[in-house]
Amino acid sequence: MRPKLDPELGVTKKNDDLFTKGNKTPTGWRAKSAPRVPLRKTFRRLGLLILFAVACYMFIINIPTDLGPQDRKRRPQYTHGSGSASPPNLANSQLRLSNDVVRVDVGRDAAPAGRDYDGPIRFLNLADTLQPLGDTKGSASAVLNVMFAASSLSSASRILPVACQMSQEKKSRVNFALMSRNEIPLNELREINGIGEDCDVLFHDARVEFAASSSDERFEKAITRALYHINTYMHPVAILVDSTDAEDHVFLKSIRESVPKLQLRTAIVELPAHAEQHMGWITKLEASSFYSWDFTVEILIHAHTGASGSLIRLLKSLAAADFSGGPVPHLTIELPEEIDPPTSQFLRDFDWPPSSTQNVHPPNQLTLRHRISKRSMNEEDSSVRFLEGFWPAYPERDHVLVLSPQVELSPNFYQYLKLTLLEYRYSRHSTAGAWDKRLFGISLALPSTQVSGTGPFTPPSRKLPTTAASAVLDSAEDDSSPSSSSSSSTPFLWQAPNSNAILILGERWTELHKFVAQSLEVQHSSSSSPSTHPPPALLTQKFVSKEYPAWLEHAMRLCRGRGYWTLYPSAEVATNLATVHHELYRAPEEYEDEEAAIKQHQHNGGGGFDDIGGSSAAAADDDDEIVLHHMTLLDSLPPKHTLPLFKEMPIVQWDGEVTSLKEFDENAVFYAVHFRQMVGGCEDKKALVDLPASLFCTGDDEDDGV
Structure with missing residues (x-):
């Protein structure tokens, strides 16, 4: 069919405008097409499509199957299987959350055993x-x-x-x-x-x-x-x-x-x-x-010239002690003016605390003090130097353990000190009756001689029963025990302290410090005019043997005036604490000149004690020394491992006589009144029951009692 002519134009369209070559379809009326896409963009889009499909596939095969219905208003709830909670581990999760959001932290390394959960803290049971x-x-x-x-x-x-x-x-x-x-x-x-x-x-x-x-x-x-x-x-x-x-x-x-x-x-x-x-x-x-529990103890040792063997033996026993359960005590060693070469060499290699102790506290717990003066010390110098070696920052908590170089300690000694301090100083039954206020110290050594050096000391046996029922009970225990001597042994309270191995309470140390200062002041005022004001007889008369250092005489006076006592262990426990060796004994420096006179007196056929009240420790029988036993502290305690109360222990006067509490207090009051009048400058007598009153009545000293 041929195209029609447009009469208005007067022209006819050419065939090449209406038909394309090789194509019978007309194109004049077809819509305009999109521009043609380059080939490289097509491949890019195809790749993105494939990646998207892979991502969808991975999500589908890994989609969680334990999510409950969505409820954005509720807080996450945890369900438990078999009565126990299940850990929210991403690899093996049994945690059921009502949330529709699961937080996944893939950027952090997992802790051992998957310990990475940091959710809220709850205690279910x-x-x-x-x-x-x-x-x-x-x-x-x-x-x-x-x-x-x-x-x-x-x-x-x-x-x-x-x-x-x-x-x-x-x-x-x-x-x-x-x-x-x-x-x-x-x-x-x-x-x-x-x-x-x-x-x-x-x-x-x-x-x-x-x-x-x-x-x-x-x-x-x-x-x-x-x-x-x-x-x-x-x-x-x-x-x-x-x-x-x-x-x-x-x-x-x-x-x-x-x-x-x-x-x-x-x-x-x-x-x-x-x-x-x-x-x-x-x-x-x-x-x-x-x-x-956090009380502290400082160990104080005064070394002697020419006694390196004793000091080294003591330090070795200290290094072998059991300090578990708390910090190792601070150690202070007072060295003489002349230090023996063996002592110097040993201290150079001595570590304190010992390397064997697992202690988290700093290891700088050793203090060495070297004396300068070559002048021989007298009683006053010796007492002052001794008391200036320690001062408690908190007297109710800080205590000092005084050790003589001639002592050897058992590994259990420190555990015993902790036990007795906690039981007899800080327990409720001790503080309720104010028994702890009368405790001067705790001795580790069991004495074999009187503190005056006038004869042997026999420790008291078990306190006599007060009722017939207790008497029958005690006799039954004695019959069932293997030995009557071991069953009758008991810790006791003695008014006389000792200087070999004793822990002195911080409160008593500060009181002794002030007491010595006041006593020396009275002596100095008397020495300035001896004709008109002679020194009081109570300050010049000695009741303590010169075998012991001079400070012990002051401690004895304080204990007698205040009614204080020292806790001594039983014979069984003492064998597991400390022993005093006599073969290397050295007299205190203030009495060294008199030691030669004592030995000469014995050499001439004299007794073991001389006129001045001193004793020759070198002549002591080695059989009196305690042989240390190696057993646990609990095994060395009395039957049933019980600790007697203060009121159950025998009380011993300073002279070694067993007494009652009433008589003990009466003697203390009598001595206190006499001391206040003769030494303390007190014009009026204090009330007889006023034991805590100060022994000095000068200035502000009236309120220093505890």
Whole structure:
């Protein structure tokens, strides 16, 4: 069909405008087509399409199957299988969240065993055992609770026997808190460690939710939070933990930091390996004693010229001692003007604290003081130099252990000092009756001679019973015991202190310091005009043998005027504490000139003691020396490992005579009144019952009694 002509134009379209070559289809009326796409853009879009398809496929095969229905208004809820929480681990997750958002942190390296969870801290089982304590007044501070805590199951097995033993003593309420990452049930933990019904310990499950997968930071915070809740409900006076490598270091770090951070009035007691052997005595303490667990002790030694062998033997025994459970005491050695070469060489290589002790405290605990003056000291110089060697910053907490170079110590001596200090100075039964206020010191050595040097000293036997029933009981015990001598041995209270091995309380040290200063002032004022004001006879008369240093005479006067006593161990315990050697004995420097006269007196056929009241220790029988035994401190304690009360121990006057408490007080008052009149400058007699009154009545000294 041929195209029509347009009459209005008067022309006819050419065929080449209406038809294309080789194509019969007209193109004049077809719509305009899109521009042609380059080939390289087509490949790019195809690649993006393939990547998108792969991403969709990976999402589909990895889509979570444990998401519940969407509810954006609800908080995440955790479901637990078999009664225990499941850790939110991405690789093996049983955590069910009601949220539709799952946070995945793939940029951080996973902690060991997947410990990377840092969610909220909750304790699912702790309230079950803490809240009932409120009904039994367990939250009251008057109820004394002690808590053992562990994170490692190995540490739990170490301290659980100690906890059970302490509960059987009935002196405190014992608790055990498990703050572990392990999910073992508490009943199973008890069965594994053989904890039966006779173990009266209250168990607390203080494990945080998802503890196994928690990060170290969350685990530390959880322990701090658990201690906060525990302190709110029961106020533990002490937290006892295993300090060995078996315990989790994160747990120990958190315990050490949390107690001061939370300002808890709680002592941290770190038990060593084999705690039942080294520190089994801790189960005998009253819970109130733990309030003063952080007391300090300084060791003071005065060395003599030409006695290097004795000093080296003493220092070696100190280095072998057991200082577990606390810091090693500071050691001060007062050296003479002339130092023997063996002593100098030994001190050059001597480390203190010993390298064998695992102690977290700084090792700079040794102080050496070298005397300058070559002039021989008199009694006054010796006493002043001795008392200036120590001063307690906190007298109620800081104490000093005075050791003579002729002493050799047992490895258990320091554990005994801790036991007796906590029991007889800080326990509730000692402070309630003010018995602790009369304690001057604690002796490690059992004396064999009178302090006056006039004869042998026989330690008293068990205090006589006051009732017929107790008499029958004592006789039954004596018949059942293998030896009557061992059963009758007992610790006792003697008014006479000693200078060989004695711990002097910080409060008594400060009082002795002032007493000596006042006594010397009276002597100096008398020496300026001896014709008109002769020195008082009480200050010139000696009752202590010159075998002992001069400061002991002042200590004796103070104890007689104040009614103080020193605690001495029983014969069985003494063999596990210290012994005094006589073969290398050196007299105190202030009495060295008189030592030759004593020896000459004995050589001429005289007795063992001379007219001046001194004794020759060199002539002492070696059979009197105590042979140290190697046994645990707990094994050396009396039957049933009980510690007698103050009122159950015999009381001995300064002259070695056993007396009653009433007579002891009457003699102390008589001496105090006489001393105040003759020395103290007191014009009026004090009340006879006013034992704490000052022995001096000059200036502001009237209120220095304690």
